[in-house]
Amino acid sequence: xxKVFLLFIFLxxxxxxxxxxxxxxxxFWVSFMQNFDIPTNCIIYITSTQGATGTVSMPGSGWxxxxxxxxxxxxxxxxxxxxxxxxxNSNLVLDKGVxxxxxxxxxxYAANQRDASSDATLVxxxxxxxxxxxxxxxxxxxxYPSEFIIIGVENNTSIQIIPKAAVIGGVGANVPFNITxxxxxxxxxxxxGDLTGSTIKxxxxxxxxxxxxxxxxxxxxxxxxxxxxxxxxxxMLPLKTWGKNYITxxxxxxxxxxxxxxxxxxxxxxxxxxxxxxxxxxxQYYETSLSQASFITSNKYVCVSQYSKxxxxxxxxxxxxxxxxxxxxxxxxxxxxxAFNTSVINQFYTxxxxxxxxxxxxxxxxxTLTGWSTVPSNNLFSYIRRNINQGTHILDSDSGLTAIVYGxxxxxxxxxxxxxNVKALQIDLSIVINNDTIPYGLFxxxxxxxxxxxxxxxxxxxxxxxxxxxxxxNTANGVNVSHSYQSSGxxxxxxxxxxxxxxxxxxxxxxxxxxxxxxxxxxxxxQICSGNSIVLNxxxxxxxxxxxGESSMNITVTPTSTTTYTLTGINSVGCSGTATTTVTVNPLxxxxxxxxxxxxxxxxxxxxxxxxxxxxSWSDGLGNGSSKTVTPSTTTTYTVTGxxxxxxxxxxxxxVTVNPLxxxxxxxxxxxxxxxxxxTLIANSDISLTSxxxxxxxxxxxxxxxxxxxxxxxxxxxxxxxxxxxxxxxxNVMSPxxxxxxxxxxxxxxxxGSIITNISGGIPPYVYQWSNGANSGILNNISAGNYNLTVIxxxxxxxxxxxxxxxxxxxQANFTPNPSxxxxxxxxxxxxxFSTGASSYEWNFGDGYVSTDYSPTHLYTxxxxxxxxxxxxxxxxxxxxxxxxxIIKDISTFYLPNAFTPNSNDINEIFxxxxxxxxxxDFEMVIYDRWGNQxxxxxDINQGWDGSYNGEPVPQGSYTVAIKISSTNNDQKYxxxxxxxxxx
Numbered sequence: 015x016x017k018v019f020l021l022f023i024f025l026x027x028x029x030x031x032x033x034x035x036x037x038x039x040x041x042f043w044v045s046f047m048q049n050f051d052i053p054t055n056c057i058i059y060i061t062s063t064q065g066a067t068g069t070v071s072m073p074g075s076g077w078x079x080x081x082x083x084x085x086x087x088x089x090x091x092x093x094x095x096x097x098x099x100x101x102x103n104s105n106l107v108l109d110k111g112v113x114x115x116x117x118x119x120x121x122x123y124a125a126n127q128r129d130a131s132s133d134a135t136l137v138x139x140x141x142x143x144x145x146x147x148x149x150x151x152x153x154x155x156x157x158y159p160s161e162f163i164i165i166g167v168e169n170n171t172s173i174q175i176i177p178k179a180a181v182i183g184g185v186g187a188n189v190p191f192n193i194t195x196x197x198x199x200x201x202x203x204x205x206x207g208d209l210t211g212s213t214i215k216x217x218x219x220x221x222x223x224x225x226x227x228x229x230x231x232x233x234x235x236x237x238x239x240x241x242x243x244x245x246x247x248x249x250m251l252p253l254k255t256w257g258k259n260y261i262t263x264x265x266x267x268x269x270x271x272x273x274x275x276x277x278x279x280x281x282x283x284x285x286x287x288x289x290x291x292x293x294x295x296x297x298q299y300y301e302t303s304l305s306q307a308s309f310i311t312s313n314k315y316v317c318v319s320q321y322s323k324x325x326x327x328x329x330x331x332x333x334x335x336x337x338x339x340x341x342x343x344x345x346x347x348x349x350x351x352x353a354f355n356t357s358v359i360n361q362f363y364t365x366x367x368x369x370x371x372x373x374x375x376x377x378x379x380x381x382t383l384t385g386w387s388t389v390p391s392n393n394l395f396s397y398i399r400r401n402i403n404q405g406t407h408i409l410d411s412d413s414g415l416t417a418i419v420y421g422x423x424x425x426x427x428x429x430x431x432x433x434x435n436v437k438a439l440q441i442d443l444s445i446v447i448n449n450d451t452i453p454y455g456l457f458x459x460x461x462x463x464x465x466x467x468x469x470x471x472x473x474x475x476x477x478x479x480x481x482x483x484x485x486x487x488n489t490a491n492g493v494n495v496s497h498s499y500q501s502s503g504x505x506x507x508x509x510x511x512x513x514x515x516x517x518x519x520x521x522x523x524x525x526x527x528x529x530x531x532x533x534x535x536x537x538x539x540x541q542i543c544s545g546n547s548i549v550l551n552x553x554x555x556x557x558x559x560x561x562x563g564e565s566s567m568n569i570t571v572t573p574t575s576t577t578t579y580t581l582t583g584i585n586s587v588g589c590s591g592t593a594t595t596t597v598t599v600n601p602l603x604x605x606x607x608x609x610x611x612x613x614x615x616x617x618x619x620x621x622x623x624x625x626x627x628x629x630x631s632w633s634d635g636l637g638n639g640s641s642k643t644v645t646p647s648t649t650t651t652y653t654v655t656g657x658x659x660x661x662x663x664x665x666x667x668x669x670v671t672v673n674p675l676x677x678x679x680x681x682x683x684x685x686x687x688x689x690x691x692x693x694t695l696i697a698n699s700d701i702s703l704t705s706x707x708x709x710x711x712x713x714x715x716x717x718x719x720x721x722x723x724x725x726x727x728x729x730x731x732x733x734x735x736x737x738x739x740x741x742x743x744x745x746n747v748m749s750p751x752x753x754x755x756x757x758x759x760x761x762x763x764x765x766x767g768s769i770i771t772n773i774s775g776g777i778p779p780y781v782y783q784w785s786n787g788a789n790s791g792i793l794n795n796i797s798a799g800n801y802n803l804t805v806i807x808x809x810x811x812x813x814x815x816x817x818x819x820x821x822x823x824x825x826q827a828n829f830t831p832n833p834s835x836x837x838x839x840x841x842x843x844x845x846x847x848f849s850t851g852a853s854s855y856e857w858n859f860g861d862g863y864v865s866t867d868y869s870p871t872h873l874y875t876x877x878x879x880x881x882x883x884x885x886x887x888x889x890x891x892x893x894x895x896x897x898x899x900x901i902i903k904d905i906s907t908f909y910l911p912n913a914f915t916p917n918s919n920d921i922n923e924i925f926x927x928x929x930x931x932x933x934x935x936d937f938e939m940v941i942y943d944r945w946g947n948q949x950x951x952x953x954d955i956n957q958g959w960d961g962s963y964n965g966e967p968v969p970q971g972s973y974t975v976a977i978k979i980s981s982t983n984n985d986q987k988y989x990x991x992x993x994x995x996x997x998x
Contacts, residue, residue, distance in 0.1 A: 036346055037433045039139020040068075042114040042122045043165045043226050045200045046100045049245045050131035050158065050233040056099040058114060059123040059134075061088040061350040061406060068116030072097050073198045074109020083120065088352040088406040100126070101163060104204040105183050111165050111198035121349070121433055126247045127356050131233055133247035133335045134354070134428040140167050142436040143224040144252020145216035145518045148297065149178070150276055150319045150338060151209045152234045155243050159204040162229035162250070164214060166195030172219035178297065179207025194220050204232070211276060211297035215515060222517035224252075236272050236334040237303070240324030242425045244334040248319070253278055254438040254513065254520075256315040257341020261389055262308045263365040263397040265320075265420060265429075269328040270305035272321040277314065284312040287391035309392035315440060320418070325425050331361065333427040337418050340434035342367075342395070345414030349433035355404045358423035362402045364409075364432065365418050370396040372413035379408055409433075441522060442472035443509055461499065462589035463530035468496045469509070477511040479519065485526070502530040531555065531591040533583035541598040543662035547572040548597060555583025555591070575599050600660030603627045607654050607666040613673065615737035619645045620670045627656025627664060648672050676701040678731035680743040688748050688811035692720040695743065697729045704731040723747050750813040751776030751805045759822035761890035765797040767819045776807030825852035827886035827894040829869075835901040837983050841874040843900055845882070852886035852894070860900070877902045906931040906981035908988075913995040916961030925975075925994060926958035931982045938978040941994075949973070961996050970998045 046056045058070050065085040070093075071078035077097045083089045093099040093112065101110055114122050114137075122137040151160035159182060164173060173193050180186045182204045193201050203209070209229070216222045230246030256278055265271050275284055277294035284292045284300065287308050292300050294316075303323075310318055318339045325332050340346075345368070353362040366383070368376050373386045373396050386396040402419075409417055409432065420429035444451050446468035447461060461467060471480045471493040481491040485505035488497060499505065505528060510521045533554040542548050552558045552567045559565055561580035571579065578596045605626045614620050622642045624630045629638060633653040636642045644652065651669040676699045683694040697706045697715040707713050709728040719727065726744045752775040760767035771791045773780050782789050785802035793801065798821040806812040828848040836843070847855065847869040857865040859872045860880035874880065883897045908929030915922045927939055934955045941950035941959055949963040961968055977990040 036435050037136055037138055037142065037431075038119040038121055039141055040116050040119060041140040042137050043140065043167050043198070044112045044114070044122070044124045044137045044249075045110055045163050045165050045228060046112075046124070046126045047161050047163050047202060047228060047230065047247060048102050048204070048232050049100060049126050049128055050243070051128065052100065052102070053095055054100050054126055054128040055356075056093045056112075057125045057127060057354070058091045058093065058112065059088060059125065059352045059354055060091070060114070060116075060120050061123075061352055062086075062116075062118060062120045063348065063350050063408075064118050066116040066118035066120045068114065068120070071113050072099065072110065073113055074111065086350055086406065086408055088350070090352070090354060101200060101202045104161070104202045105181070107193065107195065107199050107201055109198060110200045113198060121351065123352060123354075123430060124247075125354060125356075125428060126245060127428070128245075129358055130242070130333070130425045131245040132356055132359065132426050132428045133230065133245045134430045135228065135248045136431045136433065138226065138249055138251075138436060140224070142252075142255075143167065143226055144254055145222065145224050145516055146253045146513070147214045147227045147250045148253060148276060148278065148317065149209045149212040149214070149227070149229045149250060150248070150274060150299075150317055150336075151229050152231050152236060152246055152274075152321065152336065153208050153238050154206055154231065155233060155235050155238070158231060158233040158243060159206050160209040160229075160231045160234075161202060161204040162209060162212070162214075162227060163200055163202040164193070164195065165226040165228075166197050166199045166223070167225055168221070168223040169196040170221040171195045171223040171225055172217045172221060173225060174215055174217045174219075175203065176213045177203060177205060178209055178211040179205040181205055192217065192219055195225065210274065210299050213297065216517050218517045224518065230336055234334055236321045236323050237327075240327040242325055242333060244324075244425075244427060246321075246334065246336040248336045248338050248430070251317065251338055251436065253315070254440055255344065255436045256317050257343040257439055258312045258315055259342045260310040260316075260318045260339055261342055261367045261392070261395045261397065261416075262304060262310065262318070262320060262339065263367060263399065263418075264304070264306060265322055265365070266363045266399045266401070267330050267361075267422065268323065268332060270303045270323070272323055273302050273304055274319045274321070275300045275310060275312075276317040276319070277312075278316065279314045282312055282314040282316060284310060284316060286310050307387065307389045307397050309389055309395070320429075322420065322427055322429060330422075331424060332422045333425050335420065335427045335429035337420070337429045337431055339418070340416045340431055341439075342416070343439050344435040344437065345416055346433055346435045347411055347414055349409040349415075349417060350406065351409070351417075351419055351432040352406055353402050353404050353419055353421060355421070356423065356426065356428075358426040359421040359428060360404075361422045362404055363399060363420055363422075364402050364407070365397060365399050366409065366415055367395060367397045367417070368411055368415040369413055370394055372411065373398075375413050376409070376411040376415055378402075438520065438522070440513070441477065441511070441520075443522065443524070444470045444472070445524075446470060460527050460529045463500055463502055463528055464498050465589075466496055466498045467526075468494065469507070470494045471509060471511065476514045478514075479510070479512045481510050483508040483510070499526070499528040502528050502532075504528075529589065531583065531585045531589035533581060533591040533593045535579070535581050535593045535595040537595070539596050539598070541600055541660040542573075543600055543602060543660060544574070550579060550581075550595060550597075552581045552583060552593075554585070554593075556586050557584050558582070571597060573597050573599055598660065600658060600662050603656055603658040603662045603664035605630075605654060605656035605664035605666040607652070607668040609652075609668045609670050612669070613671040614646075615673050615735065616647055616675045617645065619643050622652055622654070622668055622670075624654045624656055624666065626666075628659040629657045631655045631657075644670060646670050646672050673733075673735045673737050674701075675737045676704050676731045676733050676739045678704070678706075678729060678739040678741040680727070680729055680741045682743055682745060684745075685743070686746040686748060686809075687721075688809060689722065689750055690720070692718050693745055694718050695727060695729075697731065697741070699731045699739075701733050703734055706731050719745065721745055721747050748777075748809050748811050749775050750811040751780055751807045753803065753805055753813055753815045755815075755817060757817065757819055759820050760796070760798045761822045761888070762824065762892040763821065765795050766890070767796050767798060769793040769796070769801060769817055769819060771803065771805075773805055776805075776811055776813075777809050779808060781806040822890070823851055824892040825886045825888050825894045826850045827852070827884050827896040829884050829896065829898065831882060831898055831900050834899065835903065835984075837903045837905050838874075838877045839905050841902055842871060843874065844871050845869055845884075847884070849884070849886040849894075851888055853889050854887050856885040856887075858883045858885075874900070874902045877904050903983040904931055906983050906986075908932060908979065908990075910975070910977070910990065910992055911994065912992070913997055914961065915997045916967060917998045924958035924960055927955060927977060929955070929979065933980045933982050933985075936978075936980040936987075940976045942974040942976070943968070944972065944974075968996065970996050
């Protein structure tokens with residue numbers, strides 16, 4: 015048998031109690047039933063008062079989505095259609111459960127939405143689920159069954175189902191059948207009849223666990239005479255959370271609403287607005303239409319469902335939905351809810367119910383509400399209806415409330431319970447103390463230890479297997495037990511029990527505060543000095559009795575020796591206790607004091623040390639402590655007061671003798687000197703026989719110093735008593751003037767150079783002394799050479815420098831003609847300038863033409879030899895020249911006849927070579943016949959061939975001539991082979 019703990023916590027634990035039994039939680043399971051048609055939008059809405067992070071998942075498909083919701087905010091998460099969250103098949107175990115977990119408490123709402131067929135429900139956290147349920151649905155519209163779906167929250171959960179109507183594809187009406195679900199598995203039941211009153215409970219067939227149930231209709235007309243139909247979808251409340259008293263409030267814009275009242279037990283008698291009793295047995299319901307706020311009461315526990323009617327009932331924008339109402343016994347103090355919109359629904363409302371006396375405590379989104387209406391049949395309660403905006407809203411009331419949220423659109427709607435407590439109501443426990451019987455829900459008395467307490471369980475609800483755990487290691491069985499606690503403290507009293515028809519062992523917890531009365535005496539175990547008195551204060555009780563015989567709360571005692579006192583106290587509930595305290599009498603204290611050293615120089619310190627006590631206080635504003643460091647300016651006597659740990663006091667005195675300090679000074683012979691000079695320092699003291707030591711390790715009253723930079727010197731004078739004083743003097747070393755200069759070189763051997771000085775440092779004006787006798791800061795028109803300058807500033811400090819002025823290099827003219835020798839047919843010469851140090855150029859090409867280009871090009875028009883002159887000069891007029899020759903030669907030409915007539919007529923008898931500018935020393939001519947035989951050879955350019963070979967004329971015909979020549983212009987060689995004809 016499984017145990018379920020129901021925790022009731024009082025006082026500071028009240029908020030935890032609300033969370034334990036409210037619709038807030040960290041772990042939720044939900045599923046979606048078949049809607050009018052597909053596709054549908056299955057949406058999870060999450061709200062939180064403090065903010066939370068978590069995950070929405072379908073473990074069976076592997077889908078999950080993380081979420082973060084802010085404090086007093088909400089979010090919506092649509093489950094992807096691809097996950098098929100909407101259950102379309104009944105009588106099957108499917109892995110279709112939707113799991114919501116978070117790190118902080120949240121409220122969860124689920125919406126099953128499609129155009130013209132939507133509804134929504136508040137989702138219960140796992141800790142608020144039960145093991146026994148009854149179904150609330152509605153009359154079936156043909157073709158659209160009533161339905162419910164069961165979700166397992168733990169593995170191997172055994173569940174028995176007894177349907178009120180025949181199951182589609184399953185058992186008949188009132189025929190039990192069993193299923194087993196693991197966590198996240200769902201099972202849907204559908205019927206063509208009304209499933210209202212069907213029972214579902216856990217069994218011991220496998221494992222007995224709690225589970226979740228959602229019910230409604232695929233699409234229903236409410237009432238059956240009004241159209242249009244709409245999907246009904248609501249989570250069922252466990253039987254143990256049903257109540258006996260309900261307040262209803264009419265929906266805004268509607269003329270009336272439909273209600274069903276479902277009985278849990280036989281012989282249930284209900285009344286509506288004090289009317290005629292209506293009798294119901296278990297599983298039966300009563301349906302009615304109400305047009306005003308009403309009070310429904312019952313002798314036994316019932317469930318009340320409110321339905322929005324179809325649009326055609328009053329022809330306003332609306333449609334059916336279904337809300338399981340919360341009884342007044344389940345009022346809640348705080349709700350954060352979401353009014354969510356759809357593509358059709360755009361009108362949002364909330365109805366709020368609270369006690370009439372506490373309407374001023376209710377706030378919506380931080381604002382108090384006005385316009386409350388009293389419930390006509392029960393003026394203890396009032397209600398209010400409000401239009402609200404789409405989004406997140408917050409309801410608060412310290413006295414409790416219940417609320418519903420709903421929305422209307424064109425032939426579409428939704429409605430759900432905004433939030434509620436879901437604590438078990440069908441159990442009671444009485445606590446009896448001092449013959450006073452108090453219900454455990456109201457008990458908050460303090461109990462004395464060893465006081466007998468009785469615990470009586472109410473068995474009118476037929477609970478059994480009652481047993482108790484007292485929280486101190488003791489237990490007891492039975493419905494009427496007693497127990498006494500031996501020690502004070504806070505204890506969790508747990509009563510275990512089993513409900514009729516349940517396989518789960520439930521429990522309730524109440525917290526007991528055990529008080530053994532804490533009587534106290536202050537101060538506790540005090541100490542006093544001999545001869546003193548002390549006041550002892552009693553507390554923690556209503557009446558007191560001291561061991562001295564006195565009965566007042568406080569007494570004054572003057573013991574002569576250590577004494578123990580006892581106080582007995584009794585509180586208002588009769589609990590008694592005692593306390594003791596011992597007053598210790600301590601002797602007086604002897605204090606000592608010394609100084610170290612006892613003689614000091616003025617300005618030095620001495621340490622004063624006291625002894626003989628535990629704490630010390632000194633005169634002269636020295637404060638507290640056993641040791642003090644003092645710096646008296648004159649001989650002084652100090653007093654110390656010592657206090658022992660017991661508070662006893664003694665005093666002592668101690669003196670410190672103070673000797674004066676010498677007054678030392680330094681007189682320099684010169685306080686400012688030029689760099690390299692010396693000065694004398696003389697030390698003085700107002701006390702004779704003072705010795706002196708300088709910071710440069712010299713001793714005596716006079717020293718000579720030659721500092722290289724401004725320097726501070728100190729001397730310490732010491733008297734015969736060892737007292738010292740130190741004096742300081744700063745010798746200012748004046749820096750000589752610094753000489754910087756720039757120079758301009760002389761040029762062309764002329765006295766045209768310059769030296770320009772820039773003096774810094776020292777004190778102007780400056781005196782200039784040049785080696786050439788000049789006396790200004792600038793030397794102009796000087797030749798290259800060495801110059802010495804001495805500069806003296808206004809303080810007489812001087813500096814000297816040697817300066818060498820150099821001669822600037824003169825320009826160097828240089829060029830190359832390219833080419834230097836050429837022929838008249840190629841007479842363009844490029845002059846390449848290789849001059850250095852020049853800035854301008856003048857060219858004379860030797861043919862009457864000039865140029866100022868850097869590297870000019872020149873065209874010669876006649877043959878001959880030309881002398882070119884380059885004049886290069888710099889910006890100072892310094893000049894250099896250079897010359898070079900260029901030769902322009904005539905071109906080489908030649909003529910070779912192609913025939914001659916050696917026929918003895920003295921015309922054209924000889925074959926000759928004709929040429930101009932041909933080297934006659936490098937000439938050859940050879941004549942060959944057609945067979946390659948050499949007929950003639952000569953190296954004389956003036957010798958021709960007469961057309962014979964070996965003295966005989968050669969025949970008429972063609973012959974080959976081969977000639978080798980070279981040009982006198984460029985020595986280029988030419989080879990000529992041609993054909994000549996002899997004509998006769």
